[in-house]
Amino acid sequence: MEKKGKALEANKSTEQPLVHNFNNNINNSIFTKNLFIFLIVTAIMGTMTGYILSNRDGAGGNTLTSGTIDSSKVSKGVIVGSNDIKTFKDTASGTLKNGGINGEGQFHLVRTGGDSQNVYLTSSSVDLSVFVGKKIKVWGETQRAQYAGWLMDVGRVEVAE
Numbered sequence: 001m002e003k004k005g006k007a008l009e010a011n012k013s014t015e016q017p018l019v020h021n022f023n024n025n026i027n028n029s030i031f032t033k034n035l036f037i038f039l040i041v042t043a044i045m046g047t048m049t050g051y052i053l054s055n056r057d058g059a060g061g062n063t064l065t066s067g068t069i070d071s072s073k074v075s076k077g078v079i080v081g082s083n084d085i086k087t088f089k090d091t092a093s094g095t096l097k098n099g100g101i102n103g104e105g106q107f108h109l110v111r112t113g114g115d116s117q118n119v120y121l122t123s124s125s126v127d128l129s130v131f132v133g134k135k136i137k138v139w140g141e142t143q144r145a146q147y148a149g150w151l152m153d154v155g156r157v158e159v160a161e
Contacts, residue, residue, distance in 0.1 A: 074130055074131060074134065074159055075159060076159055076160065076161055077158070077159065078158070078159045079156065079157070079158045079159075080126055080156070080157050080158075081125060081126045081139070081154070081155050081156035081157055082125060082139075082155040082156050083156070084155065085139060085156070087141060087155065088139040088140050088141055088154075088155035088156050089139070089141070090139070090140055090141060090142050090152060091137060091138065091139050091140075092109055092111070092119045092137070092138055092140075092150070092152065093109070093111070093135070093136070093137040093138075093160060094109030094110050094111040094118075094119065094135070094136070095109065095110045095133070095134070095135050095136075096108075096109055096110075096121075096128065096131045096132050096133065096134060096136055097109075097110055097132065097133075098129075098132055100120050100121075100122075100148070101118075101120055101147050101148050102146075102147040102148075103147075104120055104122075104145050104146065104147050104148045104151050105120030105121050105122050105148060105151055106121070106122055106128070107120070107121045107122075107128045107129075107132070108120045108121060109121060109136070109138065116149060117149075118148075118149065118150075119138075119150045119151075119152055120145070120148035120149075120150065120151045120152070121138065121140070121151075121152050121153075121154050122143070122151070122152075122153055122154070123140070123153060123154035123155070124153070125154075125155055126154055126155065126156070126157050128154060128157070131157060131159065134159055134160075134161065135159075135160040135161040136157050136158065136159055136160055137157070137158045137160055138152065138154045138156065138157050138158075139154070139155055139156040139157075140152035140153050140154040140155055140156075141153045141155070
């Protein structure tokens, strides 16, 4: 029995613990030095990209920088309003006249075919009053109407004549 005890004691002294500390010096934080540098560089590059894209000439947005246009500058080929043809996908052409129908639209386009072919117009982005009496093409979005056969919210205007 004594031999067995000595063998167990000898075995215990050579046993190593089951759980080891591999490396206590590893930083377990997700915010390492490399990640911090990467985030700073990404923020700087994003800011520079935004600045460069915002200063490009002719890039998107409105072709009309101010909210008004001088009626003397209205001539054939002038385009005023948004370049977003995806939103303003409906088009119509005709001569612009003042007045809507029963409170729908402030203006209307007179087209061939009589009053039933008129397009009644409203716009919060383009001053249509400058184009009264002119033959124009408009791009807009069709709106629901009670009285008008066709009611359109205009986003872009091109002077035809």
